[in-house]
Amino acid sequence: MAETLPPPERYSQRWYLVLTVQEELLALDELLHTFTLAEPGRSDGDGGSEEERHERWDRELEPLVKAVDRVMDSVENLAEELGGRTGPGWLSGVPDWLGPGGGRAVGGPRAGLRLLEDLLDSAAPKWRYWREALEWRVEELRASWEAAAPDPGPHAGTPAPAGHTATVAVPVARTPADTVAARPAPRISVVFPVVDAVTGHGFLVEVRLRPRERADASGWVPEEQRLTPKFRRGLLAGHRAGLELARRAGVPGPAVEEWRAVTLEVRGVPERYELDDTSAGIGTAAAVAGHLLGLPVPTALASGAILDDGTVTDLPSREQFAAKEAAARDHGLDLLPLSSGTALAEVCHRLWPREWQPVLESTAEAALTALGHEVRLIQEVGTDSTVGGHRFVLTPSPVVEAVRQRLEAGAPAVVVGGPRSSTRTTSVRRAALGWQQRHGTPVIELRPSAGALPDAAELRDAITLARNATRVPPGSPALVVLEDLLSHQDATDLETVLPRAAAETCSTVIAVCLYSGGSRWRAHTVATVPVVVNQQWARQFSKEFVELNGLAEPDDVRVEVVRRAAALDIWLLVHLLMDLRPAAAGGHGGSGLALAATATLPRPTAEVPA
Numbered sequence: 001m002a003e004t005l006p007p008p009e010r011y012s013q014r015w016y017l018v019l020t021v022q023e024e025l026l027a028l029d030e031l032l033h034t035f036t037l038a039e040p041g042r043s044d045g046d047g048g049s050e051e052e053r054h055e056r057w058d059r060e061l062e063p064l065v066k067a068v069d070r071v072m073d074s075v076e077n078l079a080e081e082l083g084g085r086t087g088p089g090w091l092s093g094v095p096d097w098l099g100p101g102g103g104r105a106v107g108g109p110r111a112g113l114r115l116l117e118d119l120l121d122s123a124a125p126k127w128r129y130w131r132e133a134l135e136w137r138v139e140e141l142r143a144s145w146e147a148a149a150p151d152p153g154p155h156a157g158t159p160a161p162a163g164h165t166a167t168v169a170v171p172v173a174r175t176p177a178d179t180v181a182a183r184p185a186p187r188i189s190v191v192f193p194v195v196d197a198v199t200g201h202g203f204l205v206e207v208r209l210r211p212r213e214r215a216d217a218s219g220w221v222p223e224e225q226r227l228t229p230k231f232r233r234g235l236l237a238g239h240r241a242g243l244e245l246a247r248r249a250g251v252p253g254p255a256v257e258e259w260r261a262v263t264l265e266v267r268g269v270p271e272r273y274e275l276d277d278t279s280a281g282i283g284t285a286a287a288v289a290g291h292l293l294g295l296p297v298p299t300a301l302a303s304g305a306i307l308d309d310g311t312v313t314d315l316p317s318r319e320q321f322a323a324k325e326a327a328a329r330d331h332g333l334d335l336l337p338l339s340s341g342t343a344l345a346e347v348c349h350r351l352w353p354r355e356w357q358p359v360l361e362s363t364a365e366a367a368l369t370a371l372g373h374e375v376r377l378i379q380e381v382g383t384d385s386t387v388g389g390h391r392f393v394l395t396p397s398p399v400v401e402a403v404r405q406r407l408e409a410g411a412p413a414v415v416v417g418g419p420r421s422s423t424r425t426t427s428v429r430r431a432a433l434g435w436q437q438r439h440g441t442p443v444i445e446l447r448p449s450a451g452a453l454p455d456a457a458e459l460r461d462a463i464t465l466a467r468n469a470t471r472v473p474p475g476s477p478a479l480v481v482l483e484d485l486l487s488h489q490d491a492t493d494l495e496t497v498l499p500r501a502a503a504e505t506c507s508t509v510i511a512v513c514l515y516s517g518g519s520r521w522r523a524h525t526v527a528t529v530p531v532v533v534n535q536q537w538a539r540q541f542s543k544e545f546v547e548l549n550g551l552a553e554p555d556d557v558r559v560e561v562v563r564r565a566a567a568l569d570i571w572l573l574v575h576l577l578m579d580l581r582p583a584a585a586g587g588h589g590g591s592g593l594a595l596a597a598t599a600t601l602p603r604p605t606a607e608v609p610a
Contacts, residue, residue: 003087003088004088005082005089005090005092006089006092006332007089007092007093007332007333008092008093008331010297010331010333011297013081014078014082015093016267017074017078017081018078018091018092018093019093019204019206020074020077020078021074021078021091021094022093022094022095022098022203022204022268023074023267023268023269024071024073024074024270025094025098025112025113026098026203026270027067027070027270027273028067028068028070028071028112028113028116029098029111029112029115030270030272030273031064031067032064032112032115032116032119033198035060035064035119036115036119053125054129057126057130060126061133064134065133068116068134068141069137071113071141072137072140072141075091075141075144078090078091079144086147086148087147087148088147088148089148090147090148091145091148092330092331092332093204093330094330095112095201095203095327097112097114097199097201098112098113098114098203099113099114099141099145100112100116100117100138100141100142100145101114101117101142101145109198109199111196111198111199111201113138113141113142116138117138120134120135120138186210186211187208188208188209188259188262188287188288188291189206189207189208189209189287190206190207190208190235190280190287191205191206191283192204192205192279192280192284192301192302192303193205193279193301193303193323193324193325193327193328193335194275194279194324194327195316195320195324200319201326202320202324202325202326202327202328203268203327203330204268204301204327204328204330204331205266205268205269205275205280206266206267206268207235207264207265207266207267207280207284208264208265208266208267209239209259209264209287209288210262210263211258211259211261211262212262212263227264227266228274228276230276230278231274231277231280232264233278234277234278234279234305234306235281235284237278237281237305237307237308238281238282238283238284238285238288239259239284239285240308241281241285241306241307241308241344242285242288242289242292242344243256243259243288243289243292244308244309244310245289245310245345245348246288246292246293247461248461248465249360249364249464249465249468250363250364250367250368250465250468251293251367252367252370256292259292278305279303279304279305279314279316281306282302282303282304282305282312282338282347283301283303285306285310285344286298286302286347286351289344289348290348290352293359293360295352295355295356295359296352296355298352299334300328300334300350300351301328301333301334301335301336302338303315303316303321303335304316304338310344310345311342311343311344312338312339312340312341312343312344312347313340313341314340315338315339321335321337336350336351343474343475345474357471360468361469364465364466364469365469367465368462368465368466371449372449372450373446373448373462373465373466374447375444375445375446375447375465375466375469375470376445376470377442377443377444377445378432378433378443378444378445378481379433379443381394381426381429381430381433382429383426383429386574386575386578390578390581392549392574393548393549394426394430395541395544395545395548396544397426397427399416399423399424399427399431399529399531400430400431400434401431402529403416403427403428403432403529404431404435406527407431407435407508409527411508411526411527412498412499412502412503412509413494413498413499413508413509413510413511413526413527414508414509414510414511414526414527414528415494415510415521415527415528415529416510416511416528416529416530416531417512417513417515417521417529417530417531418514418531418532418533419514419515419531419533419568420514420516420569421570421571422568423531423570424512424513424531425483425484425512431510432479432510435479436479439477441477441478441479441508442470442472442478442479443478443479443481444467444470444478444479444480444481445480445481445483446462446463446466446480446481446482446483447483447484448462448482450486451484451485451486451488451514452486452488453482453485453488453492453493453494453497454497455497456496456501459497459498459501460501460504460505463501463505463509464505466480467480467505467507474506475506476506477506477507477508478506478507478508479507479508479510480502480507480509480510481509481510481512482509482511482512483512484512484514485512485513485514486513486514487514487516487520487521492520492521492522494513494521494522494523494526495522495523495524495525495526496522498511498526499526515530515531533568533570534568535568538566538568538570538573541570541573542562542563542573542577543559545574546559546580549577549578549581550581551580551581552580556580558580559580562577562579562580
């Protein structure tokens with residue numbers, strides 16, 4: 001028994017030859033429908049003498065013979081590509097409902113070769129006259145389909161509801177096109193299923209997108225006449241949504257802009273076969289995003305419309321989905337079931353279940369590095385040890401409690417501001433990790449380049465990249481800590497930037513800001529927690545710190561000496577107080593003074609609490 005050939009690999013030479021067979025069968029079907037529309041009040045036998053009728057029928061037969069011959073040529077070209085291996089499965093991908101015989105697609109109106117067989121078997125004088133010229137051709141094609149012997153599968157779908165037009169065939173003269181020639185310009189290929197408006201059966205169509213400038217430079221002329229304005233709007237909405245997703249994922253700007261203006265080319269349908277729905281939108285969006293992110297060709301297709309913001313809408317009906325799913329399976333592909341309102345990123349995750357998240361992560365990391373931002377997940381306070389590695393116990397902090405209260409109240413953004421080395425970072429991390437422990441919310445630390453506050457759109461994109469780089473799923477809650485923001489000219493509007501970026505990224509933002517003598521932050525309408533460090537607070541902190549860590553008695557005169565020496569630099573004060581610890585057996589207490597002094601320089605290379 002001959003081995004069954006698998007469906008053609010997408011975008012292979014065999015794939016395009018299969019689409020050519022499909023295209024020629026659809027062209028034949030269009031022509032046959034023009035003959036089935038009888039002129040009112042006239043039959044095949046009307047119109048003069050028998051000789052005149054035969055002359056007229058001979059003229060009408062000529063384009064029909066050419067159409068059948070083109071089908072035969074396309075089938076022969078496919079057989080040659082396979083090296084003559086015309087056994088089971090060699091016509092996989094060619095819509096069964098366009099072929100001859102009973103086949104699988106027995107529901108709905110006849111089409112293609114099956115319609116031609118019915119017409120030749122009719123008693124109409126014209127078709128009896130044409131039988132000799134056409135019957136042997138049909139027999140050869142029937143033999144090819146019988147050799148392919150496709151396995152019986154599920155029904156190709158029921159007819160589309162009355163009045164629905166997924167694709168509309170307009171029978172006009174066609175010009176043969178080269179469907180397999182290689183093109184020098186880069187392209188994005190979009191494959192999507194459509195439903196034939198007459199029969200209700202499905203088949204696949206490919207639309208190629210090329211950058212307009214590069215396509216023009218290559219001398220390539222697009223064929224766009226088959227796309228109605230409705231179809232074009234749906235496809236270009238998907239094109240824009242795919243570009244925006246790729247941009248937000250961190251694809252460099254020049255790579256995105258190269259595809260901003262595109263030309264279109266259609267494969268798999270004859271000229272004037274109009275594509276008149278919006279269901280290519282989702283597939284186009286996913287193909288554009290996948291191409292720019294370097295993802296492989298997926299094993300599933302998607303069908304439906306999409307908005308510019310990447311929201312899925314206008315999905316196929318149950319009947320249309322069944323017909324489209326059968327068409328996808330003819331090519332060994334799946335059709336992804338979707339729900340209205342699904343985000344494009346989720347669609348892509350389902351199309352590339354293994355590759356999507358790692359690609360997002362690596363792309364985001366590269367983009368953040370290029371922008372000069374730093375990001376990481378916070379899983380511990382990390383500021384509860386000295387530069388020399390000696391751990392200490394953190395004292396209670398009213399700032400931690402104040403931040404917690406703002407979060408509990410549902411504030412979308414919290415500003416924690418104070419001078420450098422004033423426990424801002426430590427307090428925020430303690431509050432954020434406490435929130436994480438209670439609610440399971442991941443904590444992401446984002447250090448913007450040069451400490452500058454981005455504008456709202458830039459911050460939204462930076463947070464999106466930070467979430468992708470740390471594998472925090474889109475749409476899930478996250479605490480994003482903007483670490484060590486500095487007051488830059490024209491970059492101080494916290495009350496506008498923070499809430500907007502938080503809302504657009506499903507995040508709560510905590511901004512750790514430097515309050516210095518010349519800083520002016522706009523934060524009147526944002527929840528604010530000031531970190532106040534004065535002599536009285538430092539004195540109380542010193543007493544609690546030495547007592548909690550067993551360093552000295554609270555009234556030890558040395559505590560007051562080092563407090564004054566630290567001059568309200570809390571990080572330096574911690575190191576000086578830690579020097580009061582008793583010497584270990586055979587050792588000494590050691591001095592962290594020199595290390596502590598360097599630890600409080602602005603934005604050091606090593607991490608130092610602010």
